[in-house]
Amino acid sequence: MTDVIPLSELRNQIDVIDQQILQLINQRASLAEEVARTKIASGEESCFYRPDREALVLRRIKELNPGPLSNDTAARFFRELMSACLALEKPLQVAFLGPEGTFTQQAAFKHFGHAVCTVPVTTIEEIFQAVESRDCQFGVVPIENSTEGVVTPTLDRFVASPVQICGEVAIRIEHNLMANATDLSQITEVLSHRQSLAQCRQWLDKHLPGVPCTEVNSNAEAAKIAAAKQGIAAIAGEIAAEIYHVPILVHGIEDQSDNTTRFVIIGQLASASTAEDKTSLLISTKNHAGALYGILEPFAKYGISMTKIESRPSRQGLWDYLFFIDIDGHQTDKDITSALEELSSRVTMIKILGSYPKAIL
Numbered sequence: 001m002t003d004v005i006p007l008s009e010l011r012n013q014i015d016v017i018d019q020q021i022l023q024l025i026n027q028r029a030s031l032a033e034e035v036a037r038t039k040i041a042s043g044e045e046s047c048f049y050r051p052d053r054e055a056l057v058l059r060r061i062k063e064l065n066p067g068p069l070s071n072d073t074a075a076r077f078f079r080e081l082m083s084a085c086l087a088l089e090k091p092l093q094v095a096f097l098g099p100e101g102t103f104t105q106q107a108a109f110k111h112f113g114h115a116v117c118t119v120p121v122t123t124i125e126e127i128f129q130a131v132e133s134r135d136c137q138f139g140v141v142p143i144e145n146s147t148e149g150v151v152t153p154t155l156d157r158f159v160a161s162p163v164q165i166c167g168e169v170a171i172r173i174e175h176n177l178m179a180n181a182t183d184l185s186q187i188t189e190v191l192s193h194r195q196s197l198a199q200c201r202q203w204l205d206k207h208l209p210g211v212p213c214t215e216v217n218s219n220a221e222a223a224k225i226a227a228a229k230q231g232i233a234a235i236a237g238e239i240a241a242e243i244y245h246v247p248i249l250v251h252g253i254e255d256q257s258d259n260t261t262r263f264v265i266i267g268q269l270a271s272a273s274t275a276e277d278k279t280s281l282l283i284s285t286k287n288h289a290g291a292l293y294g295i296l297e298p299f300a301k302y303g304i305s306m307t308k309i310e311s312r313p314s315r316q317g318l319w320d321y322l323f324f325i326d327i328d329g330h331q332t333d334k335d336i337t338s339a340l341e342e343l344s345s346r347v348t349m350i351k352i353l354g355s356y357p358k359a360i361l
């Protein structure tokens with residue numbers, strides 16, 4: 001028989017380690033408070049959050065992690081630890097598409113940790129306004145979904161906004177049908193956000209044919225209404241079902257099983273280079289032959305990889321086009337400055353929406 005260590009002995013060892021961890025995390029928190037004093041002394045009082053530094057800390061933790069915890073689990077611990085340390089310096093206010101329980105709020109917590117103060121607003125427009133007016137230091141907005149493509153209200157709002165993109169985060173979106181009903185035959189109407197209804201279109205056509213679908217501002221709002229009315233169903237995430245106490249009738253009704261939404265963090269802060277960054281650009285050009293080639297060519301010449309390109313009518317002139325482009329690298333990288341310089345003579349406008357660390361969690 002193999003020797004097993006008695007439970008009491010193992011628990012004693014755990015108690016000793018917990019005490020050491022407790023001391024160490026508080027030592028770290030005291031250093032963060034010291035960092036705040038240093039930042040104030042150098043006149044950086046307005047916002048203590050540093051997306052570039054946080055990215056470097058989390059990447060280093062993943063590199064150093066000896067296991068058996070997975071790299072992602074270790075990074076999530078440190079995500080929460082930094083979030084708590086930052087809250088000691090100054091709690092962050094982050095605007096999201098409310099009410100409580102939306103995927104946008106989930107994205108905010110995934111990116112900033114749970115010590116931030118999330119502020120619910122009702123539209124994407126209001127998220128931008130909250131950041132522009134500095135009522136909130138940051139906002140989280142959906143930008144693209146793997147099933148439905150780009151979120152046009154977000155892209156269009158970037159055209160005139162002075163805010164910068166300073167981070168990105170992706171969330172796996174699982175939709176559920178929830179209602180105060182015992183089975184699908186009792187459902188008289190389905191409510192959800194426009195994007196969520198679109199992401200479940202095939203399922204709805206198959207399982208609830210002829211049942212009217214109504215758009216509301218968010219899927220959490222749909223869950224809130226469904227909680228109060230018998231037979232009204234909502235499509236929303238599990239967290240919304242828990243918060244508003246609506247029973248889930250069917251889990252995972254999204255048409256694509258890997259349905260994922262990418263969100264960006266907007267603020268009035270530039271993120272410094274971390275060596276693993278992305279830069280988002282808005283480029284406007286006249287619609288002449290070779291216009292798109294003219295945009296792509298400088299990126300190819302300087303070996304810059306493009307991760308996204310999206311075109312939208314500019315609404316300014318009849319034939320002007322806007323391109324939303326994501327490239328690998330930071331705007332301060334030499335290759336990128338050279339490419340943008342060459343590009344500037346070929347297009348009517350280049351706006352750098354921001355350089356930011358690639359998503360880590």
Ligand SMILES: O=C(O)C(=O)C[C@]1(C(=O)O)C=C[C@@H](O)C=C1
Pocket residue numbers: 032035036048049050051053054057081082083085086089
């Ligand atoms: O290094 C800093 O500037 C800090 O404020 C410390 C710290 C951390 O806890 O490591 C906290 C918040 C910042 O967003 C980045 C890092």
